[in-house]
Amino acid sequence: MVTDELIRKQFIHQILRRDAAFIYETQANVVRQNFTNERAKALASFLASRPFSLSGDGLRPNYYFNIFPYLRFLDIKYSNQDAGLRSRLALYNRVVWGRLYHETISDLKYGLSKDIYDSIKERLEKMNPEKL
Secondary structure: OOOHHHHHHHHHHHHHHHHHHHHHHHHHHHHHHHOOOHHHHHHHHHHHOOOEEEEOOOOOOEEEEOOOHHHHHHHHHOOOOOHHHHHHOOOOHHHHHHHHHHHHHHHHHHOOOHHHHHHHHHHHHHOOHHHO
16 A cells, blocks of 8 residues: 555655755766866766665665765865866865755755656556565
8 A cells, every 4th residue: 555654655765766866976977077186087987886875674764875084184285276176076064064055955845746746556456565
């Protein structure tokens, strides 16, 4: 049986997965384009793998974003240097907090419209009942 809570849970999962993919993809592209050493290549490949995870069962799942403090330190290091390089570096503040506070929170608060609700409900009803 598809309940309202299940639909809301699925909506939250979709929004968080979408925004996690955006954050990791943006960070990986920035690292690839602006840094060329081996350590940066390893970091970019890890970020491209989108290390987003979900744990917990029932109505209270836990979502984990693996965001390295190292990226924050790179952000700080280049904040007072070359303005051209700084404008290309969307490593931490711009991408993480910008996406979470401007996109994710507003989508979670106001994004579950009747159309989206109905489409999620329809998709869940078509799924195999054992997967619910």
